[in-house]
Amino acid sequence: MGYNVFGHTVGLKPSELKNLERFYRRRVPPASIISHELARELAKVSADLNRQVGLLINRKGEIDYVVVGTFNRIELPELRGYRDHIARLKGLRFIHTHLLTSKITHSELDQDDLIDLALLRLDLVGALEVHPNGEPGKIHIAHIIPDPEFFAGGSLSDKENQFFYFLRPCYVWELKENFLELIKNLEDELERVKPLKEVEEQKDRAILIFLREPNDPYLEERIFELRELARTAGVTVVGEIVQKKPSPDPRYVIGKGKLLEVMVLALRNRANLLIFDRELTPSQVRAITESTDLRVIDRTQLILDIFAQRAKSKEGKIQVEIAQLKYTLPRLRAKDDAFSRLTGGIGGRGPGETKLEIDKRRIKDRIAKLERELEKISQERDIKRKRRKKLAFKTVALIGYTNAGKTTLFNTLAKSQYLAEDKLFATLDPVTKAIRTPNNQVFLITDTVGFIRNLPEDLKKAFRATLEELYSADLLLHIVDISNPDFESQIETVNQILEEMELLHYPLLMVFNKIDLLPPSEFQLIKALSHRYKAIPVSAKRGDNLDLLLTKIEEILFKTPLEYLTDKVLEPVSLEEENPSKDPLTHKLDV
Numbered sequence: 001m002g003y004n005v006f007g008h009t010v011g012l013k014p015s016e017l018k019n020l021e022r023f024y025r026r027r028v029p030p031a032s033i034i035s036h037e038l039a040r041e042l043a044k045v046s047a048d049l050n051r052q053v054g055l056l057i058n059r060k061g062e063i064d065y066v067v068v069g070t071f072n073r074i075e076l077p078e079l080r081g082y083r084d085h086i087a088r089l090k091g092l093r094f095i096h097t098h099l100l101t102s103k104i105t106h107s108e109l110d111q112d113d114l115i116d117l118a119l120l121r122l123d124l125v126g127a128l129e130v131h132p133n134g135e136p137g138k139i140h141i142a143h144i145i146p147d148p149e150f151f152a153g154g155s156l157s158d159k160e161n162q163f164f165y166f167l168r169p170c171y172v173w174e175l176k177e178n179f180l181e182l183i184k185n186l187e188d189e190l191e192r193v194k195p196l197k198e199v200e201e202q203k204d205r206a207i208l209i210f211l212r213e214p215n216d217p218y219l220e221e222r223i224f225e226l227r228e229l230a231r232t233a234g235v236t237v238v239g240e241i242v243q244k245k246p247s248p249d250p251r252y253v254i255g256k257g258k259l260l261e262v263m264v265l266a267l268r269n270r271a272n273l274l275i276f277d278r279e280l281t282p283s284q285v286r287a288i289t290e291s292t293d294l295r296v297i298d299r300t301q302l303i304l305d306i307f308a309q310r311a312k313s314k315e316g317k318i319q320v321e322i323a324q325l326k327y328t329l330p331r332l333r334a335k336d337d338a339f340s341r342l343t344g345g346i347g348g349r350g351p352g353e354t355k356l357e358i359d360k361r362r363i364k365d366r367i368a369k370l371e372r373e374l375e376k377i378s379q380e381r382d383i384k385r386k387r388r389k390k391l392a393f394k395t396v397a398l399i400g401y402t403n404a405g406k407t408t409l410f411n412t413l414a415k416s417q418y419l420a421e422d423k424l425f426a427t428l429d430p431v432t433k434a435i436r437t438p439n440n441q442v443f444l445i446t447d448t449v450g451f452i453r454n455l456p457e458d459l460k461k462a463f464r465a466t467l468e469e470l471y472s473a474d475l476l477l478h479i480v481d482i483s484n485p486d487f488e489s490q491i492e493t494v495n496q497i498l499e500e501m502e503l504l505h506y507p508l509l510m511v512f513n514k515i516d517l518l519p520p521s522e523f524q525l526i527k528a529l530s531h532r533y534k535a536i537p538v539s540a541k542r543g544d545n546l547d548l549l550l551t552k553i554e555e556i557l558f559k560t561p562l563e564y565l566t567d568k569v570l571e572p573v574s575l576e577e578e579n580p581s582k583d584p585l586t587h588k589l590d591v
């Protein structure tokens with residue numbers, strides 16, 4: 001930091017600037033918040049200029065920034081190179097003047113001061129009253145409360161009082177607080193609330209942010225889903241904030257007051273990441289990143305990141321890269337601060353690191369190249385598919401909302417070891433296996449990527465190739481997690497995507513999965529629902545009712561009317577018994 005004066009310097013004479021620059025030579029005894037002498041000088045200069053003047057003082061008592069404002073406002077410069085989020089407080093305090101007039105006879109800390117305190121994670125903020133004659137008045141000082149319990153007993157009715165502690169206003173010479181002790185106590189308390197050693201440094205710690213617009217019935221589901229997405233991405237969720245707002249704030253999405261709450265929460269819980277449930281514009285990302293000094297991503301980026309972590313096949317990887325590049329393209333700017341911070345961690349994977357160096361042209365070229373590659377792979381897949389057709393095997397595709405249990409069902413049916421995890425998007429690449437039914441019919445079954453609502457448009461397109469498998473399917477098996485209270489809207493989402501893909505007329509069988517999670521009291525209800533949706537209730541995990549499912553599949557695929565099947569088949573039978581070990585239930589097919 002040079003010796004420049006920051007802030008609203010327009011209109012200042014060179015001599016006035018000189019007077020301000022002189023503050024850089026001053027020092028405060030480390031244990032004082034501010035010295036009486038310095039306060040007098042600050043008041044005098046401020047009154048002469050008729051503008052607010054502020055000093056950012058570091059823990060050694062040196063002046064790091066001199067800032068000048070207007071008569072009633074002062075804006076802090078961007079503070080770079082200070083201690084990072086894990087260390088929490090920035091190690092800077094901000095002492096500035098509030099000008100009094102014959103009418104304004106006292107002036108407390110205002111909301112802007114508290115916003116600076118919280119957003120910039122200052123050690124403390126102080127406002128020094130200045131009388132029109134240049135004499136200093138009282139000083140108002142506040143700092144962040146590390147833990148609301150800390151001050152229990154006091155009245156915490158007022159929201160601001162849950163976040164900030166206000167010292168009793170007094171004259172500077174009356175200040176008794178030992179600054180270093182005060183800060184040490186604060187940091188000890190923060191450490192006690194969330195010890196640093198308990199924080200896994202490699203793991204992102206996020207606060208999830210939701211906007212509740214009027215008539216929004218899906219808030220709970222959205223909260224649950226974002227939480228799950230974050231968990232899947234390997235992020236620790238340390239807080240959730242919901243703001244009721246008729247429409248998003250164009251700059252910060254949430255209101256400034258709410259942002260303040262987010263910051264205190266972030267500080268207390270050592271968060272380093274904010275995840276917004278809605279899509280952010282590039283300028284919103286920039287504004288919020290700049291104000292909070294935290295990494296800021298939206299739901300789309302989170303999903304992209306999960307895809308990037310999980311894509312295994314060449315095709316999957318290409319699809320993810322295309323989607324990431326397309327997401328990045330409109331957000332790319334020369335010297336873009338918001339993105340320069342995205343190095344590693346969530347939102348920083350894949351093409352992110354180099355995007356500053358690559359210009360838009362090259363990104364577009366890269367997208368084109370990837371799309372050509374994808375086209376080629378898709379053709380190859382087509383050939384494979386045709387070959388399979390020639391073998392005359394019927395194909396069943398498992399589809400459904402993410403986490404419904406598709407892969408688990410696939411595994412249980414195929415007795416295979418494909419990945420099934422309690423994470424969203426566990427499956428990215430289509431896998432196909434052959435299954436033998438109790439009646440010795442063989443069909444192929446394909447597992448697919450999970451569906452999710454509001455899938456970003458580019459992502460939908462990018463994953464089209466994966467879902468292309470569906471067009472050659474003879475039957476779509478729609479797996480529903482019936483234990484999820486949100487199952488009906490998930491069905492709706494899946495149907496909507498099927499409609500968009502013009503797959504609605506395909507033969508479809510619904511499967512209600514995870515019945516093992518339901519209490520017996522709901523069995524009656526499930527029966528009714530199964531009837532309504534013509535669905536087969538199963539537990540993929542425990543294997544309940546899978547024989548019935550296979551029979552039903554068989555019936556649809558091979559047009560064997562149910563009546564022709566013996567009762568024995570309809571009863572729970574061990575599939576192994578029907579298929580002696582020499583003739584295993586499944587056999588691998590090179591696809």
Ligand SMILES: Nc1nc2c(ncn2[C@@H]2O[C@H](COP(=O)(O)OP(=O)(O)OP(=O)(O)O)[C@@H](O)[C@H]2O)c(=O)[nH]1
Pocket residue numbers: 400401402403404405406407408409419420421422423424425426427428448449450451513514515516517538539540541542
């Ligand atoms: N209790 C219970 N859990 C199940 C059942 N089926 C699946 N699960 C669990 O649900 C979670 C998700 O299962 P997956 O099979 O990975 O779900 P998926 O639909 O393939 O998910 P994506 O591939 O991410 O779309 C896992 O933790 C499974 O163990 C079931 O019948 N009962």
Ligand SMILES: [Mg+2]
Pocket residue numbers: 406407408419420425426427447448450
């Ligand atoms: Mg899966």
